[in-house]
Each structure stands twice: as structure tokens, then as C-alpha cells.
Amino acid sequence: MPELIKAKDPFKFCTRLHLSELTGLRAATLDQLLALIKEVPGSCIYHHTHRFLQQHQFLSPEPPNDFAFWVTDILGEDELGERLVSIDTIQYSTIRDLREKIVSTIETYLNGNLLAKLKFSRSGEEFHFIKSVSFILPTNYVAYDLSEFVEVLKKITIDSIYFHIFEARLRLEKPTNDFSFWIENSLGDKKLANNISSFDPYTSTLEDLRGKIIHMIENRISQ
Amino acid sequence: MAEIEKYAPLVGQSVIDDLRLLSERLKGKVIQHINSTPVGGGVAEILNRMLPLLMELGVDTKWDVIKGGEQFFAVTKKFHNALHGRAEVITQRDLEIFMETSQQNIKSVDTYGDIVFIHDPQPIALVKKKANNKWLWRCHVDVSNPNERVWGFLMDFIVQYDSAIFSAPSFSRKLPIRQFLIPPSIDPLSDKNKELSQETINSVLRKYNIKKDKPIITQVSRFDRLKDPIGVIGAYLQVKKYINCQLILAGGTAEDDPEGFKVLDEVKEEAKKDPDIHILLLPQNDIEVNALQRASDIIVQKSLKEGFGLTVAEALWKAKPVVASNVGGIPLQIKHKYSGLLCHSIEGASFAIKQLLGSPAYAQKLGENGREHIKNNFLITRHLRDYMLLFLSLYYPEDIVHLC
Numbered sequence: 001m002p003e004l005i006k007a008k009d010p011f012k013f014c015t016r017l018h019l020s021e022l023t024g025l026r027a028a029t030l031d032q033l034l035a036l037i038k039e040v041p042g043s044c045i046y047h048h049t050h051r052f053l054q055q056h057q058f059l060s061p062e063p064p065n066d067f068a069f070w071v072t073d074i075l076g077e078d079e080l081g082e083r084l085v086s087i088d089t090i091q092y093s094t095i096r097d098l099r100e101k102i103v104s105t106i107e108t109y110l111n112g113n114l115l116a117k118l119k120f121s122r123s124g125e126e127f128h129f130i131k132s133v134s135f136i137l138p139t140n141y142v143a144y145d146l147s148e149f150v151e152v153l154k155k156i157t158i159d160s161i162y163f164h165i166f167e168a169r170l171r172l173e174k175p176t177n178d179f180s181f182w183i184e185n186s187l188g189d190k191k192l193a194n195n196i197s198s199f200d201p202y203t204s205t206l207e208d209l210r211g212k213i214i215h216m217i218e219n220r221i222s223q
Numbered sequence: 224m225a226e227i228e229k230y231a232p233l234v235g236q237s238v239i240d241d242l243r244l245l246s247e248r249l250k251g252k253v254i255q256h257i258n259s260t261p262v263g264g265g266v267a268e269i270l271n272r273m274l275p276l277l278m279e280l281g282v283d284t285k286w287d288v289i290k291g292g293e294q295f296f297a298v299t300k301k302f303h304n305a306l307h308g309r310a311e312v313i314t315q316r317d318l319e320i321f322m323e324t325s326q327q328n329i330k331s332v333d334t335y336g337d338i339v340f341i342h343d344p345q346p347i348a349l350v351k352k353k354a355n356n357k358w359l360w361r362c363h364v365d366v367s368n369p370n371e372r373v374w375g376f377l378m379d380f381i382v383q384y385d386s387a388i389f390s391a392p393s394f395s396r397k398l399p400i401r402q403f404l405i406p407p408s409i410d411p412l413s414d415k416n417k418e419l420s421q422e423t424i425n426s427v428l429r430k431y432n433i434k435k436d437k438p439i440i441t442q443v444s445r446f447d448r449l450k451d452p453i454g455v456i457g458a459y460l461q462v463k464k465y466i467n468c469q470l471i472l473a474g475g476t477a478e479d480d481p482e483g484f485k486v487l488d489e490v491k492e493e494a495k496k497d498p499d500i501h502i503l504l505l506p507q508n509d510i511e512v513n514a515l516q517r518a519s520d521i522i523v524q525k526s527l528k529e530g531f532g533l534t535v536a537e538a539l540w541k542a543k544p545v546v547a548s549n550v551g552g553i554p555l556q557i558k559h560k561y562s563g564l565l566c567h568s569i570e571g572a573s574f575a576i577k578q579l580l581g582s583p584a585y586a587q588k589l590g591e592n593g594r595e596h597i598k599n600n601f602l603i604t605r606h607l608r609d610y611m612l613l614f615l616s617l618y619y620p621e622d623i624v625h626l627c
Contacts, residue, residue: 020405136625157240157241
């Protein structure tokens with residue numbers, strides 16, 4: 001086995017823990033939902049499109065964003081729910097872009113389905129807007145090469161994996177996920193970096209995601 | 224072994240490591256919890272379990288209890304019911320009684336904490352003592368549809384806090400202060416939730432003369448009208464017409480709940496309708512509650528209102544199929560037909576119980592899914608993490624906080 005490349009600057013694993021901040025804003029109709037989606041802070045859009053990733057670490061019947069869940073289950077608008085759930089989040093590099101896509105999806109649907117505007121939720125089943133407050137902390141784990149990297153990946157929390165894959169890219173607006181960035185720029189392994197950044201992490205549970213990345217890196221080490 | 228390390232086999236070592244990372248950021252801060260009762264009810268139970276763990280993590284945590292006489296607690300019970308939306312006549316005299324006792328507590332309670340953490344309405348007026356320290360108000364009550372007079376009265380105090388904390392999104396409303404969503408939790412290692420031997424379970428059943436010769440349906444709750452014990456008996460009697468089964472209503476009463484014994488008498492009277500209804504008064508006997516839950520085939524929580532409904536989490540942690548009302552924090556714990564069955568009425572509860580008794584494989588699957596959901600979201604380690612983040616949020620107002 002060839003000797004592994006050692007990076008000059010190690011990968012420093014951080015973790016991201018979050019608190020849910022309530023806004024007191026609620027919607028009972030699609031018009032209200034749309035109006036609030038346009039005006040709430042980006043942290044709200046982020047919360048409702050990413051919460052499921054950390055809360056449901058096993059297969060769950062919930063669609064992977066809260067807007068889709070509410071529109072489908074509470075208002076009974078299955079078609080709009082499907083359109084919202086299939087928004088390809090990985091394509092959007094900022095929360096602004098993602099918000100615009102959600103807004104245009106609902107507006108287009110409402111223009112073609114005027115009766116949908118008449119639907120409203122029962123009392124107690126309104127959509128409640130919540131903000132995600134992130135706390136980013138360094139952990140004690142660092143890695144200088146792929147072997148050390150993969151060992152840390154096996155034991156770090158899923159919150160850390162979540163931070164480096166999802167939050168760093170979309171919320172902190174970095175060009176790619178942190179793992180791919182370090183592997184390409186500090187180890188010079190563009191192929192492995194591309195492999196990690198090319199699959200859609202939104203369709204896996206975080207534990208599955210951990211397993212896939214570990215598998216890719218171990219394959220690379222054994223080549 | 225440190226107590227906190229005992230959770231690692233259940234939640235993973237890295238979760239414990241994260242708690243240690245967070246606790247380092249709170250060194251030097253004194254957190255002072257204040258509530259109205261040292262025993263009985265969910266608040267005291269959570270504090271009793273959380274505080275030693277926070278101390279072990281190095282977070283200097285204290286707990287003080289306000290004083291209040293019979294009249295004061297009768298008024299705060301009325302407040303409690305009114306906040307839950309029940310019709311209550313709140314008189315000017317009630318508000319005076321509340322303020323008289325509050326003034327005595329303002330004089331006698333030393334609010335020395337860097338962060339003063341007030342639980343529920345009873346000690347809420349202490350915020351008048353706010354100095355340069357930070358103050359949190361933790362509302363454990365379902366305030367989705369409160370009596371506006373009581374809510375308006377409390378608002379004068381709430382707005383003086385730095386932040387408020389609620390257990391479910393539907394409890395929030397527009398406030399001029401920050402508000403956070405922190406559901407409560409259960410402790411998987413406590414007497415109420417730890418694994419028990421079959422012998423222990425059997426001995427508890429023997430003690431209460433309960434035979435395992437027919438399915439057991441159980442509701443564990445304080446004897447409180449909002450827990451609808453009479454409604455549970457109604458649902459059970461409808462099931463009993465078709466399926467031979469038995470019902471256990473088990474619970475205690477809390478020091479700050481003067482209504483408890485009256486409700487218990489009413490329940491005993493109603494229970495005379497069927498010989499297979501067991502009414503068990505279990506003041507603070509957690510092993511027995513645990514054993515009864517584990518011995519049950521179905522757990523019911525048919526509350527009319529619910530601050531959160533931790534008995535649902537307890538039952539799901541034991542992988543039991545649960546039938547529960549769609550109120551308060553219960554829908555956060557149960558996704559209908561996935562991790563339990565939600566109901567809105569006595570008839571609905573009865574139908575759901577019959578469904579589960581008739582389909583044991585389905586019931587088992589619901590229980591297993593429920594246990595996984597509780598493991599990921601409602602164990603005490605998540606609660607400890609949220610509280611430490613909450614304390615840090617008092618010093619960082621932004622949405623993305625870099626603690627590097």
C-alpha cells in the first residue's frame with residue numbers, strides 16, 4: 001500500500017449543535033404560508049428544510065421538509081406537497097435561492113389551482129415558523145491523512161458530519177462541502193473530493209451518509 | 224464511573240463528548256432553578272434527574288423552591304386550568320392572593336444566580352428582582368388557547384425576562400422577547416425507565432393483585448381532570464363489550480395540586496362499574512410505575528390538555544403501543560399510525576385500543592418505531608444539551624454562533 005499523503009494543515013472537525021427558536025408566526029392557509037415564507041429570516045427556511053435530517057436518523061414517513069408535510073397532511077394538497085418535496089435542495093448554493101424556489105413553486109401552483117386558496121387548517125394544526133440557531137464548536141478531533149480522517153469519521157457525532165456536509169455549504173455559503181474541500185486542497189485528491197461532493201446527501205439518513213463516505217475513503221486508501 | 228458516562232452505551236460516546244465541550248463554555252456561571260415543589264409532577268422529576276448530571280459536567284447548578292400556602296396553590300391551580308383553556312372564574316381576590324405570596328417570596332428568596340431559571344407561573348413574579356443577571360421563564364403548560372385574563376396578567380411579568388421556553392410550537396405566540404422550543408425528556412436510567420427483571424414486574428403485579436390472564440390497558444397520570452381518567456374508563460368500557468381486558472389507572476398527586484384527592488374519589492366511584500378496573504395510588508413509586516408500564520399491553524394517555532405528556536415518551540421507550548390524545552406535546556412524540564395512534568374522543572380512543580388488541584403485530588411495530596423516535600429526540604442527554612445551548616444563547620444574540 002503506498003504511503004498516504006500527509007496534509008500540512010490538518011482537518012479540524014467541528015460540531016454544530018442547534019436550538020429551535022420560536023417566532024410566534026403561524027399560517028393557516030396557503031396564502032398566509034406564502035406571505036410568511038417571503039418575509040421570515042433565512043434561519044427559518046433553513047430550519048424547515050433541514051430539521052428532518054437531524055431529528056429523523058431512521059427511515060420515517062415524513063417528507064423531508066416541513067412545508068411539504070404540512071401542505072400534504074394538513075391541507076390535503078398532495079400535488080403541491082410532491083412538488084415541494086422534490087425540490088432538489090443540493091442544486092441551491094444559498095438559502096436565498098432555496099427560498100425563491102419554494103416561493104415560485106407555491107405561486108405557480110396557486111395560479112393554476114385557485115380552489116387551493118380556500119383551504120385552511122383546523123385550529124391547532126397551523127404551520128408554526130421556527131428559526132434554527134446554530135452553535136459551532138471545535139471538537140478535539142483532527143486528521144492529517146485519510147487514514148486518520150476515516151477513523152475520526154467512524155466515531156464523531158452525526159452533528160459533526162451534518163455540519164461539514166450541509167451547513168458549511170448552504171448556510172455558510174462555501175463552494176463545496178468541507179470534506180471535499182480539504183481532500184482536494186490539502187491532500188490533492190480531486191477524484192475522491194469529487195466523488196464525495198457528487199452524490200445527493202439529502203436522500204440518505206445521516207448514518208447512511210457516514211457509511212457511504214467511510215466506504216469511499218476506505219476504497220481509496222486500499223487502491 | 225461518572226454518572227454521565229453511563230449514558231454512552233445508549234446514545235454514543237460522542238454525544239457525551241459534545242456535552243463536555245458545551246459545559247466548558249459555561250464555567251464560572253451559576254444557574255439557579257426556581258419552582259414551587261420539590262416532589263411530584265414532571266418539573267420536579269426532570270430537575271431531580273438533570274441537576275446532578277449538570278453538576279457532574281461542571282455546570283454550577285442550584286435549585287430553590289418558593290413557599291406558598293393552601294390559598295396560593297388553590298389560585299395557581301386555577302391559573303393552571305385557565306391557561307389550559309378550561310373555564311375558570313378568576314377574581315380580583317385571586318390575583319391579590321397570588322401577589323401577596325409572591326411579595327413574600329420576593330423578600331425571602333435570594334436570586335443569586337448568573338442565570339435565574341424560573342419554572343411555570345407560580346414563581347413568575349420573582350422577576351421583579353431582576354438585576355444585571357439573566358432570567359429565563361420556562362413554561363411547562365399547554366398555553367395554545369389560554370384564558371386571556373390570566374395570560375394578560377402573566378404577560379406583565381413574562382416581558383421582563385430575557386427569554387421564554389415552551390415545549391411545543393403551538394404554545395408560542397408573538398412575544399417581545401426571544402422564545403425557544405425545548406421539549407422535556409425522560410431519563411432512560413431512572414427507576415421509572417430502566418430495564419426491569421420479569422421477577423420484579425411480576426412481584427408488582429402480585430402486590431396489587433393484578434393477574435396477567437387478560438390484556439392490560441394502563442394510563443399512568445396524576446388524578447387530574449385534564450388527564451381525563453373518567454374518559455379513559457368510558458373508552459375501556461366500550462372496548463370491554465367486545466374484548467375481555469382489564470384497566471389500570473395509576474398515579475399520585477402533587478403537593479401543589481389541591482384538587483387531586485377530589486378527582487380520585489370521582490374516579491373510584493366511576494370504577495365501580497366494572498370489577499376489572501384497578502385504581503392504584505402510587506405516590507412517587509417509580510419502580511412500580513415502570514413495572515406496570517412494562518406489564519401492560521397498551522398504554523393510554525387520553526389527556527384533554529397536556530403540557531407535554533412525558534408518560535407517552537416513557538411508554539414508547541419501553542416499546543409499548545400507545546393510544547393518546549392529539550394535544551399539547553403528544554403529536555411531537557407520536558406520528559399517527561407510525562409510532563402510535565392519536566385520538567380526539569372517547570370513541571376514537573376505544574376504537575384505537577380495539578384495533579391494537581386485535582392486531583398484535585401492528586401494535587408491536589408501532590411500539591418499536593416509537594422507541595427509536597424517543598431515543599433520537601426525547602432522552603435526557605438531548606435535554607441537557609438544549610439547556611446548555613439555551614444558557615449560551617443569553618450571551619450570543621446571533622443566529623449562527625461561532626464558539627471557535
